[in-house]
Amino acid sequence: MVLNANQLSEITIKITATLTAEPLNKSLNLWMEEMKIPSKINLSKSHQSVEQILDHSSLLSTNRNGCPVICSSFEDWIKSPANQPLSPNHSNLRLATNFDILKAEALLANHNDYQLPNNLVIVHENEQETDELYQEIFENKTYIKHGITIHDGDCIFDIGANIGMFTLFAQQICKNARLFSFEALPDVFELLQINASLYGSNAKVFNFGLSKHSKSISSIIDQHNIEKIDLLKVNADQPQLDILAGILELDWEKIQQIVMEIDQITAGIKLKQITNLLQRKGYQLVIDQEVSLADTGVYRIYARRNNRLNQFS
Numbered sequence: 001m002v003l004n005a006n007q008l009s010e011i012t013i014k015i016t017a018t019l020t021a022e023p024l025n026k027s028l029n030l031w032m033e034e035m036k037i038p039s040k041i042n043l044s045k046s047h048q049s050v051e052q053i054l055d056h057s058s059l060l061s062t063n064r065n066g067c068p069v070i071c072s073s074f075e076d077w078i079k080s081p082a083n084q085p086l087s088p089n090h091s092n093l094r095l096a097t098n099f100d101i102l103k104a105e106a107l108l109a110n111h112n113d114y115q116l117p118n119n120l121v122i123v124h125e126n127e128q129e130t131d132e133l134y135q136e137i138f139e140n141k142t143y144i145k146h147g148i149t150i151h152d153g154d155c156i157f158d159i160g161a162n163i164g165m166f167t168l169f170a171q172q173i174c175k176n177a178r179l180f181s182f183e184a185l186p187d188v189f190e191l192l193q194i195n196a197s198l199y200g201s202n203a204k205v206f207n208f209g210l211s212k213h214s215k216s217i218s219s220i221i222d223q224h225n226i227e228k229i230d231l232l233k234v235n236a237d238q239p240q241l242d243i244l245a246g247i248l249e250l251d252w253e254k255i256q257q258i259v260m261e262i263d264q265i266t267a268g269i270k271l272k273q274i275t276n277l278l279q280r281k282g283y284q285l286v287i288d289q290e291v292s293l294a295d296t297g298v299y300r301i302y303a304r305r306n307n308r309l310n311q312f313s
Helices: 023-034 049-054 074-079 101-109 127-139 165-173 186-199 217-223 240-244 271-280 306-311
Strands: 011-017 039-045 067-071 113-115 121-123 155-159 178-182 203-206 231-234 257-263 284-288 298-304
Touching: 023 039, 101 121, 101 186, 121 186, 127 165, 155 165, 165 178, 165 186, 165 203, 178 186, 186 203, 240 271, 257 271, 271 284, 271 298
Parallel strands: 011 039, 011 067, 155 178, 155 231, 178 203, 231 257
Antiparallel strands: 113 121, 257 298, 284 298
């Protein structure tokens, strides 16, 4: 069947170029008119032509019913970060099995990346804070002390995930962990999202905090059909009592372990308020304060249920 010009739908020709491509407009319009094909031409200039292919939100990738075009000199194409071999700093990049190495390199190229002592390459904000988090989480194992344990297949909530260091730690030691990570600050969340994508396909990340209101622990439990939370880790700027108030009575039994950092001075919370609540809910508690945090009002509460102890004893 032959279609006439009136039966043809308009196609969009989307062009991304590393060089001046405006002269193409006139030639393309001339040829499309000659062939009687209704068309529209969109042009953007980019120095990252390969990244345009990899980025699902780019001008090229979103052109589902048209014609994508890349205009690039050979030199620009070769120099693209996504076409480069892994840099020495990225040579030990251990990725989730379903993650494209080119996309990983493109993400790292546009952010401040850093290689941890265990050879994981991450994106972060500053070296000092990252080193402190690494020592706290990976070396000191702060969140699995005082009888707190995590195992393969566990469901873990990371509230106040920051750039995702604890999320990465849990992914490294727990096979097939089901992780839910929450970070309210948009800039920090972007780093969390990248780090979680690089190393764990089972992590779900959320750009909001949790409280007793619409976005609460119980609302997440309901939305994702969660039967059990093996570890609820809380180190967030939101008031801790407000976070715990978002747990419905019927959901408390689903939460096996809690590790919570509280700052009595900054948050204006009495340690006794939290411990009384957790004891009423049936948890055994250990209260810990690091020597370096003496007189700061910062404590960690480790809470666990007896059935968790019996299950893995």
